[in-house]
Amino acid sequence: MSTSSPREHATAAASAAVDRISRVELSRVRLPLQAPISDAKVLTGRQKPLTEVAFLVAEISTEGGRCGLGFAYSKRAGGDGLYAHAREIAPELIGEDPNDIDRLWRRLVWAGASVGRSGLATQAVAAFDIALWDLKARRAELPLAKLLGAHRDAVACYNTSGGFLSAPVEQILDNSTEALHRGIGGIKIKVGHPDTATDIRRVEAVREHLGDSVPLMVDANQQWDRATARRVGRTLERFDLTWIEEPVDAYDTAGHAALASKLDTPVATGEMLTSVGEHRELLRSGACDVIQPDAARVGGITPFARIAALAEEHHLAMAPHFAMEIHLHLAAAYPGTTWVEHFDWLEPLFVERLECRAGRMLVPERPGLGLSLSEQCRAWTLERDTIDRAAT
Structure with missing residues (x-):
């Protein structure tokens, strides 16, 4: 005893x-x-x-x-x-x-x-x-999402890696079809071509190929000035985009805010910012409808959680940038509307694969991130x- x-x-x-x-x-x-x-x-x-x-x-x-x-x-x-x-x-x-x-x-x-x-x-x-x-x-x-407190066991996902400007539009259409067949739910393509008419034609071709029901996003990678962003943004309204991403310089908070107030299409940004403070200013200014923090860029999951709390207070949708292997768990733990970005680039680094089904990426049941190096x-x-x- x-x-x-x-x-x-x-x-x-x-x-x-x-x-x-x-x-x-x-x-x-x-x-x-x-x-x-x-x-x-x-x-x-x-x-x-x-x-x-x-x-x-x-x-x-x-x-x-x-x-x-x-x-x-x-x-x-x-x-x-x-x-x-x-x-x-x-x-x-x-x-x-x-x-x-x-x-x-x-x-x-x-x-x-x-x-x-x-x-x-x-x-x-x-x-x-x-x-x-x-x-x-x-x-x-526990899976990381469960440790953080998951709100869902699968997250809406969209593909980016098949839609770069270096790919001809015919290849983008083929890539989009393949992505949808893999269970991915939405398609994002790059815009910001020096000839804006080329952008419009490419978006129109992809929207026609996908039909009206598939979510479609575009990403200008910060390369429009404010006037071009307003003009092209208005032209793109007819394609019912889920969002326009980084239409102006990532640090032009006022420019993003002005655009977000004028367009019906949601504005997304945040991926290039590297601190909680920068994201706080973005949100305080009403500069976006969809916030896109990147855990690897802001310093990890600890500061990412602070940004997520701020985003929830502002009732924003969240679509973390890149690194789906990490962000799937963080998106699953976000209370509001959320997306995860499908990039297949990192897959060779790991033994395990993430699964997409019916437009959503499934949170793995393996402990932690559920990853091991290949x-x-x-x-x-x-x-x-x-x-x-x-x-x-």
Whole structure:
């Protein structure tokens, strides 16, 4: 018969619940695309065609044998910088309790605060933060969406990867048909061609091909000025679009707000912003109808949750940008109307696949994000570092 006091029992239980981070493994990965990709930023000469995506992968292990997986990414420039910054701040995690995610997020941000608390600095933190949330959900033996508090077990989804400006319209029509056959519910295509009449013809062809019942979105990738956005936006009204995305510069909050007040078509933006504060200003100004935060860009799931709370207060729809492998869980946990963006680019990095059915992406029942790295991911790894007590 035990003679332990209730206080001793409580102390023992608390001690058993505490775990410590023992190792952080970082990988710098380059994912090559099958063909160069162009959107409006390429046609206006501001960027070169996209040929690869750089990834910062973080694997966090604990003394208790738990492991969490997270990643951040960069298109074109910045991948090397993400990896370098992450390598510098990773020692801050060693010996810490992985359950204290908000505290650790702030610790990591302040460790690199001299280079800023947004942008690349917090994007590097995102890989750690996502890994910590994945670890916590795995420890609870719950899908991340369930740990956060799911409102649905499947999320309306739309495809983007088949609708770039570098693809002729005939290919976009074929890609759209294939996406719908895969169970994807909506189609987004890129606009922002220097000849706006070309944009109109492409949208008209896709709408005619899809019929009136399939959700159709367009994305100008910030390449219209305010006057062009108003003019083209009015012309596009007849196609019953679900939204017009980033019609003007991502940081032109007033321009987005003015457009949102004039068009019947909802305006979507937010994917390029890298802090909670920037999103707060966007919402305060009434600059969008659909908010599109990116967990990897804003610093992880911890700040994403703050943005989601703000969006809910403003009764906005949410459509997180890119990285469906993460955002499916976050969208499932959002109380309001939500979408998830289907991009098949990242699929080779992971063993598992996400399933779409009847226009919705199903939340996997596997614990955490439900992901494990593939052999192909390891083959595309250019650099790898291990940070543990010996290294610190």
